[in-house]
Amino acid sequence: MILPFRRLQALFVLALTFLVPGVVAKPIKVGFAQTGAESAWRTANTQSMKSEAEKRGIELKFADGQGKQENQIRAIRSFIAQRVDAIVLAPIVETGWDPVLREAKRAGIPVVLTDRTIQTADESLYACFIGSDFYEEGRMAADWLAKKTGGKGSIVELQGTPGSAPANERRRAFADALTKHPGLKIIDSQSGDFRRSGGKEVMEAFLKKHGRAITVVYAHNDDMALGAVQAIQEAGRKPGTDIIIVSIDAIKEAIQAVVDGKINCTVECNPLFGPKVYDTVTRLLAGEKVERKSFNKDELFDSTNAAAVVASRQY
């Protein structure tokens, strides 16, 4: 009785060994709804997702949301219709996702949130989140600034896309941290939509309105900071010297600007998480448990360490 059972077991294992490669050989189909192409960070993130999919033989259906939530929602519906195995979403804003995520859930398609979080009363609508801790980035930027200025300054803030998690969290963290430093005040704050042109335009307006009262720029990303650098130079002032600039992302161009003394500090927000996303998708599809929220580790760059990393910076 025992032997035939063991044999049966062995046969089952053998059958699996032959069957599984067949199943695995069928490429995993992933739909990725990206926010758009607003910044150098975004370009690097898209590149990481595309190149890693290619490396792993994953069939990637890529949709550029062009900065609009309705485009991303349409893309998710099309991924559902195409019966993808998993959906990866970088949500442009935090709210308004429940109905479409419910549709994905009903279709049995797991959704992995990347880069940005959402606000929902139903946490079961997505499998997990992979990205940076935006609040922590804002806190690091504010603490650095407080040390650098001795807690004194008049700040203009260049906000990211209204309603997006990074704009909300970086703003909140910075404001929270400033409560410990009453000499540091935000005198104006406006959105540049995470774009270089937006940062330049808003900074030009700030300079016209506040003139020499501005001593600090806090930009929610490097592209806007680099736009502000241009505006300050065109106004005949020295960015990094006359006006301190603190920013977030740590793209290569901003680290170079730190080396050149035009930006004073940039807090990293690492966009190269394609490998982590596909590892997670593969594990989810294999029925494994994954971490609910996984945060990337981000560093801070200023005049003390920028020169050492700029040459090897990948994005």
Ligand code: AHR
């Ligand atoms: O969500 C991440 C942010 O979005 C990055 O800081 C910014 O550059 C991008 O556009």
